Amino acid sequence: MSIQPSHDLYERFVADEAENTQLESHWLKANSPDGQRAIWIRHELICTGPTWVERDWHLWFMAFERDGSAWIAKEVRPWAAMTSILDGPRLVADGLLFETERARGTLGSRSWDLVLTGGLGPMLHLPLAGLYSLGARNNKVLTPASSLRFAGEVRMGDVTWQLEGWRGMRGHTWGQDLPERYAWLATHVWDDGEERSAEGFTARSPFGLLGPRYLNRSIVQGGGDDSAWLRRASWPTAAGTPAMRVETQGMRGCLSASAPAGCFVNLRYEGTDGRPVLCRSTLFAEVQLQTRRGTRTSRCGHLEFVDRVLPAEGVATWPPRRWTTKDEVYEAQR
Numbered sequence: 001m002s003i004q005p006s007h008d009l010y011e012r013f014v015a016d017e018a019e020n021t022q023l024e025s026h027w028l029k030a031n032s033p034d035g036q037r038a039i040w041i042r043h044e045l046i047c048t049g050p051t052w053v054e055r056d057w058h059l060w061f062m063a064f065e066r067d068g069s070a071w072i073a074k075e076v077r078p079w080a081a082m083t084s085i086l087d088g089p090r091l092v093a094d095g096l097l098f099e100t101e102r103a104r105g106t107l108g109s110r111s112w113d114l115v116l117t118g119g120l121g122p123m124l125h126l127p128l129a130g131l132y133s134l135g136a137r138n139n140k141v142l143t144p145a146s147s148l149r150f151a152g153e154v155r156m157g158d159v160t161w162q163l164e165g166w167r168g169m170r171g172h173t174w175g176q177d178l179p180e181r182y183a184w185l186a187t188h189v190w191d192d193g194e195e196r197s198a199e200g201f202t203a204r205s206p207f208g209l210l211g212p213r214y215l216n217r218s219i220v221q222g223g224g225d226d227s228a229w230l231r232r233a234s235w236p237t238a239a240g241t242p243a244m245r246v247e248t249q250g251m252r253g254c255l256s257a258s259a260p261a262g263c264f265v266n267l268r269y270e271g272t273d274g275r276p277v278l279c280r281s282t283l284f285a286e287v288q289l290q291t292r293r294g295t296r297t298s299r300c301g302h303l304e305f306v307d308r309v310l311p312a313e314g315v316a317t318w319p320p321r322r323w324t325t326k327d328e329v330y331e332a333q334r
Contacts, residue, residue: 021272030168038283055079073107108329146197196223
């Protein structure tokens with residue numbers, strides 16, 4: 001059996017042909033070379049049924065500074081307002097373009113115009129191609145393009161950032177819904193300046209002989225530290241300091257990340273069932289990679305924890321509870 005899944009599988013809009021509920025996201029994220037800034041752009045398709053009127057695009061723009069400043073925008077558009085071409089992937093709409101080497105768009109007063117080059121190619125967490133097409137409830141087990149170079153500009157009202165030498169990724173998620181609970185880490189900017197990408201995740205699966213189990217995987221690519229297969233991962237337990245730690249199988253290595261609670265933003269997603277999902281996310285996690293070759297560090301880890309437990313009343317989420325998909329473009333700044 002082939003180790004590599006079909007290129008067509010992860011470089012297209014899978015949900016375009018969905019006959020049932022489906023959630024799919026193609027996204028971009030990158031950090032500045034000095035580790036002080038980051039961006040995250042999501043093109044998310046949510047299908048609650050097989051007809052066109054049951055499909056909506058959820059578009060996100062997010063920009064962050066290490067000092068805590070943040071700019072976020074979200075808009076929901078009907079499927080009919082978008083045009084997608086399956087091979088590519090390529091998404092074209094009024095004021096929006098997403099391709100493998102170019103992305104531009106406008107959401108309210110936020111806009112971006114980006115060129116993507118270079119990179120280390122796809123990162124594949126599963127060992128066999130067939131595992132990517134078994135109808136799993138959710139797939140966040142590959143990255144189409146890692147360690148990409150980003151150039152261009154983003155605008156947040158009267159604030160403009162020029163991007164040069166930024167590094168990041170182009171990601172792709174698809175499945176029937178988000179997992180009930182997962183933690184995910186991705187890092188592309190390292191203190192030693194090497195071109196290297198590392199990813200790790202732990203996701204709660206409802207299947208198992210003794211009840212729910214967690215699927216844990218991680219992979220390191222480039223920088224002379226190539227390795228794969230993680231067998232253990234721990235969910236954050238330290239109050240106020242979410243952290244994920246995983247251990248490799250075979251190389252006796254370790255990939256870990258942590259960040260203080262104040263570094264995270266509370267993003268409110270929607271599942272295909274309409275229920276809210278909370279994503280606690282930061283693009284400035286402290287990361288440590290330990291292998292037989294030594295210890296590598298980064299201050300630019302994208303670390304997120306997702307579950308169905310919303311924060312208590314009074315704790316801010318972006319968008320807030322009162323915002324609905326029928327509203328105009330949501331914009332916020334802190």
